[in-house]
Amino acid sequence: MAAAALRPAILRRIRLSPSPSFSQPFAAAAAAAASHPHALARWLSRPMSSHDAHLTREEVVDRVLDVLKSHPKVDLSKVNPDAHFEKDLGLDSLDTVEVVMAIEEEFKLEIPDREADKIDSLPLAIEYVSNHPMAA
Amino acid sequence: MAAAVTSPVRSEVLSLFRSFLRTSRQFSDYNIREYTRRRAADAFRENRALADAPTAAAAFAEGKKQLEVAKRQAKNTMFHATLLTKMW
Numbered sequence: 001m002a003a004a005a006l007r008p009a010i011l012r013r014i015r016l017s018p019s020p021s022f023s024q025p026f027a028a029a030a031a032a033a034a035s036h037p038h039a040l041a042r043w044l045s046r047p048m049s050s051h052d053a054h055l056t057r058e059e060v061v062d063r064v065l066d067v068l069k070s071h072p073k074v075d076l077s078k079v080n081p082d083a084h085f086e087k088d089l090g091l092d093s094l095d096t097v098e099v100v101m102a103i104e105e106e107f108k109l110e111i112p113d114r115e116a117d118k119i120d121s122l123p124l125a126i127e128y129v130s131n132h133p134m135a136a
Numbered sequence: 137m138a139a140a141v142t143s144p145v146r147s148e149v150l151s152l153f154r155s156f157l158r159t160s161r162q163f164s165d166y167n168i169r170e171y172t173r174r175r176a177a178d179a180f181r182e183n184r185a186l187a188d189a190p191t192a193a194a195a196f197a198e199g200k201k202q203l204e205v206a207k208r209q210a211k212n213t214m215f216h217a218t219l220l221t222k223m224w
Binding site for chain 2: 098116
């Protein structure tokens, strides 16, 4: 029973691993889980749950902040959940496009252009991801 | 006599840039992927300062051509990757 619930979680971890080794799924799962502490915490705390899809708002905020912090042009000291990309973080419109793409990749989403054009700040990015049913 | 040339609208430019980033994702080779992204970002940033309409329009048209090249290359990469997986 527990295996059925763990299987999608393990498969998700294998996808996350950069060089999946199909003969060692657990090693890959452990390695990938270590680099995604939120996912690991979620996985451990709900082992019996088969509905593992929903992200907490806290997790969305943390992960979106991490995406911003990994962008080379962002001033790390200014990153907070209320920051505006161009006004607070000193990014330009091209950087904003890059950031929104990075958010797509982090949460495995495909954001249509007309929606992506509206996302110009952290609150909007967090809102969009939190409301998206497919965010992972 | 020449037809009036208009600069591309801001949203068009950002949309073209986004298309480059999406296309570069299709490359499985990390180096090619990163190069495509970096090159696109540098070119768009460089051309941002183009003030007069004809030059800006020409740069935009060139950008669209380059996007088609990148898309074709991405398709070839995927095609070759598929061939390889089928061989194994």
